[in-house]
Amino acid sequence: MSAIVFAGSAQxxxxxxxAAGGGVGxxxxxxxxxxxxxxxxxxALAPSLPGSPLRRAAQGQTVVDxxxxxxxxxxxxxxxxxxxxxxxxxxxxxxxxxxxxxxxxDALGDPRALGLDAIFPAFFLALLLxxxxxxxxxxxxxxxxxxxxxxxxxxxxxxxxxAASVAALAGLKRxxxxxxxx
Amino acid sequence: xxxxxxxxxxxxxxxTFAIKAAGPVTLxxxxxxxxxxxxIALMAPALLAAFVVTQALADGxxxxxGADTAGVxxxxxxxxxxxxxxxxxxxxxxxxxxxxxxx
Numbered sequence: 001m002s003a004i005v006f007a008g009s010a011q012x013x014x015x016x017x018x019a020a021g022g023g024v025g026x027x028x029x030x031x032x033x034x035x036x037x038x039x040x041x042x043x044a045l046a047p048s049l050p051g052s053p054l055r056r057a058a059q060g061q062t063v064v065d066x067x068x069x070x071x072x073x074x075x076x077x078x079x080x081x082x083x084x085x086x087x088x089x090x091x092x093x094x095x096x097x098x099x100x101x102x103x104x105x106d107a108l109g110d111p112r113a114l115g116l117d118a119i120f121p122a123f124f125l126a127l128l129l130x131x132x133x134x135x136x137x138x139x140x141x142x143x144x145x146x147x148x149x150x151x152x153x154x155x156x157x158x159x160x161x162x163a164a165s166v167a168a169l170a171g172l173k174r175x176x177x178x179x180x181x182x
Numbered sequence: 183x184x185x186x187x188x189x190x191x192x193x194x195x196x197x198t199f200a201i202k203a204a205g206p207v208t209l210x211x212x213x214x215x216x217x218x219x220x221x222i223a224l225m226a227p228a229l230l231a232a233f234v235v236t237q238a239l240a241d242g243x244x245x246x247x248g249a250d251t252a253g254v255x256x257x258x259x260x261x262x263x264x265x266x267x268x269x270x271x272x273x274x275x276x277x278x279x280x281x282x283x284x285x
Contacts, residue, residue: 024189024190024193027190027193027194028193028194028197031194031197031198032194032198032201035197035198035201035202037229038198038201038202038205039201039204039205040205040229041205041225041229042201042202042204042205042206043204043205043209043222043225044205044222044225044226045205045206046205046206046208046209046210047209047210047219047222049206049210050210051210053207056203056206056207056210057199057203057206060202060203060204060205060206060207060210061199061202061203063202065233069226069230072226112282113279114275114279115249115250115253115274115275115276115277115278115279115280115282116275117250117278118238118249118250118253118254118257118271118274118275118277118278119271119274119275120233121233121234121237121238121250121254121274122253122254122257122270122271122273122274122275123267123271124230124233124234124237125230125234125254125257125258125261125270126257126260126266126267126271127230127267128226128227128230128231128234129258129261129262130261131226131227131230132227136224137223137224137227138227140224140227140228140231141227141228141230141231142231143228144228144229144230144231144232145231145232145234145235147232148231148232148235148236149235149239149240149245152236152240152243152244152245153244153245156243157242157243160236161229161232161233161236164228164229164231164232165225165228165229165232166228167228168221168222168224168225168228168229169221170224171217171220171221171222171223171224172217172220172221
């Protein structure tokens, strides 16, 4: 599953539903919802990917959260080679980690006691802070955070992050204000 | 593995492929109108902020402040004071593990 789906949160969502006795449809639906965040990420990435539709579809498969965030240049463009490289490293470590967990997971102890669950939010925060250059991006980040937080208790996992992308639509109407300022 | 589990895996793979391909196939390889690229530039702060809060301030489907929240906040201080990504992540892990060891 790690080899062909390669999206941790969706894998966990689907497996936990199967483990709880849920059906095939419910498991796939949960994974789809969890991965729906790749839709806005793919749209953001699209102008930076050249080639035929088939090539772009293949290149789009390399998107995962961390490499998407790293390849973002901050001006609406993405460094696609950086994206491919960062994803390749993660793909290999993800497969290695899955194999270690499957064959020796009991020997490792509790990852929470080691504080490993703080890695991803800390990493994303470190990438977020330099993005907050102007009032507009600060406002959008705040709005995205509030939307996501408000939806956590209400919506199924995955939906809060997807909904937060709506905050980026502020880019549509504030364009005029920025043009006058610049 | 049972057939049902393989059906879930195949379904997840197909759905994930379609989601990841949709944006690049429909919009790829050409420059978009300026209004649209303004939205794209703001995707990063919106999504990154959502990642941070849903992982640091929530546990599954409920809001939850814990040792990892403090660890992530410490990482924020490191970055804010000019530190780079790796030291920030290391501080987050150390603070989180330290707090859990204490309490």
